[in-house]
Amino acid sequence: MVFNPNAVNSAMFMIVVLVATAGLFVLLEAYFLAILQVLVYAGAVMVLFLFIIMLLDVDKGDDLKLGRRKLSLLARFFGVCLVAFLIFNSFSEVNLPSPDLGTVGDYPGIESGIDFSTSAKSFGLILFTKYMLPFQIIGFLLLIAMIGVIVISKKQKTAE
Amino acid sequence: MNDLLINFLRETSQTNHWFVLLPEIALALLAISMLGLDLFKKSPNAPSNPASRLNTRISIIGQIGIFIAISCFGSAFYEENRVLFGGLLEQSEKTQFMRCFFVFASISITLLSDRYLGKFKLPKAEYLHLSLLVCAGFMLLVQSAHFILFFVVLEMVTVAFYVLVAFQRTHLLSLEAGLKYLTLGALSSTILLFGIVLLYGIAGNPEMAGFVQDGFQFKELQQFISLHPENLIVRLGALLVISGICFKIGAVPFQIWVPDVYQGAPTPTTAYLATASKAAGIFILIQLLQGPFLALSAFLIPFLSVICAVTILYGNIAATGQTNIKRLIGLSGISHAGYLLLGVIAAISVPFAFDAVLFYLTVYMVSSILAFGTITYLGQVEESTIELRDFNGLLHRSPFLGSLGLISLGSLAGIPPLGGFIGKLLLFWVAYQAGLFFLLAVAIIGVVISIYYYFGWLRAIVLRPEGEELVEYPLDSSPLLLSERCFFISLLTLVVILGLFPGLLLNLI
CATH class of the missing domain: 1.20.120.1200 (NADH-ubiquinone/plastoquinone oxidoreductase chain 6, subunit NuoJ)
Structure with missing residues (x-):
């Protein structure tokens, strides 16, 4: 594709x-x-x-050139193989090792430091406390990117 | 639950001492005020006046204020042996020195860029804005002790450099340089990030003995790595991180971008890349090798030694045949990165080597800025095409510029009374103490080769060519301002004084 x-x-x-x-x-x-x-x-x-x-x-x-067509055929073949493998893997006895993800509460690490969690709330808690500094810096990074685009693409008018 | 949450929030944010970052915050505010000034121009659509120096003046005065604040009242923004930002930041006397170093470099770049931007009628506010933010980024970079902060700041600096390199967008070489720096910089960032992720993944794996909570933090990572120095993933991760940093300092085999980018980029940007960017990379490298990767040094030293030897030889040999000035400086910069790597390797076993590297960085910064200053003030023509012969008889045409060139190149080559000589001597001495005899021999061969091309350049400046017709190269029509003269004369005396009394600076470090 x-x-x-x-x-x-x-x-x-x-x-x-x-x-x-x-x-x-x-x-x-x-x-x-x-x-x-x-x-x-x-x-x-x-x-x-x-x-x-x-x-x-x-x-x-x-x-499509010949080489490209061959390449895309190859890609399709691998894609189909992958899907077949996944289907086989999920319905057969021989499973790939799948580690258990423990259940994590909303406020992880309150008792024991900062822990792994997936909920949006805990992202926010950490982002605005511990990682406040990198968060601010990313703001500046976006500013730089914006300024850069403007500088490089704007029409330059100069006084003679 | 609510109390628990409040306690948690308080606990995680209680070490956020924003006050220690006041210099960086002030720089960022100064940068934003650069943009703000443009808003108050009389008519928004009027073309920017290239002769206006208001932005530059404000920027320089502000930076000098910040420089004085850090160097005189540094203890206010400095808390050693304290956890800052939950372990994101770590300060030491060395990082304080580097903060002064970067502000100093930034002041010089601002002065150079004023002349350059005026010459090519490029917008000043944006350039100054970006270069100030880059300076703040470098200052944060050397203080970071956590891979998340490290990577975010590094990206900020790199993205700003993409723009600064391509700033002269009407010129093809500048655009080409920007594109090359963009693609190769992105590549090196991915390499670096992949290394960091591997280290984080293995250090936080509960299956491993002694796994740590926060595998990004340098100290915790150091604990983990000292338990598993043999682990393949740890080694691979460390190697990838080192490779990513070697790209930034332009060490072989990651040097391909250097000549093209140095040639095409606007001269102040080139000076910034050559001095501050290299210094930050070298400093980070030493910190990583003495911190998290300390247990891996037996594994990493052979790699670094090979990189160091090849870098010194490649840079010097490639520079001998080069006649384009900016490419020549780029290639000789590669060899300087090689000498610095010698100090980095020595620093693993000899503590004084760290000071020697910082001394060399300072002298290299001052001499390079003098050299780039000579290029900027040389002529009104396109700077990326300045050839060696354009310097012919410079000492006779303009004694001031000629002596600038003489002193700076003499210092870069390492001629005795100047600072560059002492810098090289200190590096070689610590390498001797660390027992790196093979690398020392390579470095001395490198210095001998470098004298060849530096003297070719010096000869061009001093001698008036006889026989062949003297190519009259138009000197910059607008005369040097008094402030610029004062600035360059003070840099000149700095180079000489550092050569005569190196103890002055070594005591500060």
């Missing part, structure tokens, strides 16, 4: 991949990460990608 000559189609397929990854996060009980994945990547970032593709008016590529 990545080899699709139409850039818009490729971007659409990428959204599918991102949503599927979000599904994997849900299965791992990392709901917050899954929501972020859908909101930020599938939502915001991909919309920007599509915008740029449409702005640049990318031509449809030529027909």
Whole structure:
């Protein structure tokens, strides 16, 4: 699908991949990460990608070259194999080792330091206490990125 | 439940002493005020006046204030042996010194950039904004003792550098340099991040003996690694982290970007990359090798030794055939990174080597800024294409610029009365003490080669070419301002004084 000559189609397929990854996060009980994945990547970032593709008016590529077609066949083959393996793995006796994820409360680590947790609330608790400094710095990072884009793309008018 | 929660919140945030970060916060505010000044221009659509120096003045005065604050009243922003920000920050006398170092570098860059940006009519406010934030980032970087803070700050600095490198966007070479720095910088960040993740994953694994709560924290990581120095994942992770940092300092085999980026980037950015960026990388490398990776030193030293030897030889040999000035400085900068790596390796066994490295970094910073200053003030033409022959007879055309060039290059080459000589001597001495005889021999060979190309450059400055026609290179039409002259003269005397009385600086470190 990545080899699709139409850039818009490729971007659409990428959204599918991102949503599927979000599904994997849900299965791992990392709901917050899954929501972020859908909101930020599938939502915001991909919309920007599509915008740029449409702005640049990318031509449809030529027909698939022979090598590319072979490569995409290979990719499809591996994809099917992977799905078959996963189905086999989940319904047969021989399982891949799957570690148990312990149940974690809403306020982890109150008794014993900071612990692993997946709920959105505990992200917030840690982010605005212990990791306040990196959080602020990320704000500056975004500011820098914004300034950078403006500087590099704005029309320069200079006085003579 | 509520009380528990309040206690938890209080506990996790009680070590957030924002006051110790006052210099960095002040720099960030200064950076934002640079943008704010642009808002109050008379008409928003009027083209920016390249001759306006208001931004630069405010920026320089503010930075000098911060410099004085750290160097004179440093104890106010300094708390050793205390957990800061829950272990994110760690301060020592060395980090205090580096904070002064970065502010000093930033002041010099601001001065250089004022001339450069005016020359090419580029927007000043944004450049100053970014360079101030980069300075604050470097100051945080050397103090970070936690991989999360470390990586976030490193990314902030790198992203700002992408923009600073491509700042002269109407010029092809600058854009090319920006693109190269972007792709290779992103690659090195992934390598670094992968290493960090491997270390975090293995250190927090409950299956491992002595696993730690927070595998990002340097001290906890050090405890864990000292228990498992043989572990494959630990070794791989450490190696990847070191590789990522070696990219930043431009050590072989991660040096490919250096000549192109140094050539294409605006000269002040090149100076910033060559001095502050390299210094931060070297400092972090020493801190990692003496902290978390201490137990791995038997495994890492062979790798670092090979990198060091190849870096010294590559940088020097590649520079001999180079005639483009900025590429030449880039390649010789690679070899300087090699000498510094010699000190880094020695620092694992000889404590004084840390001081020697800091001394070398300082002298290298001052001399490089002088050299870049000479380039900036040389002519009104495109700077990325300045060749060696453009320096012909500079001493006769402009005695001031000529002597700037002479002293700075003499110091970089390591000629005795100047600071660069003492810097190299100290590095070689600690390498001798640490018993790195093979590397010492390589470094001395490197210095001998470097004298060849540095003297070629010096000869061009001093001698008037005979026989061939003298290419009249137009000196910059606008004269040097008094403040600029004062600044460069003070840098010159600094280089000479450091050569004569190195103890002055060594006592400070």
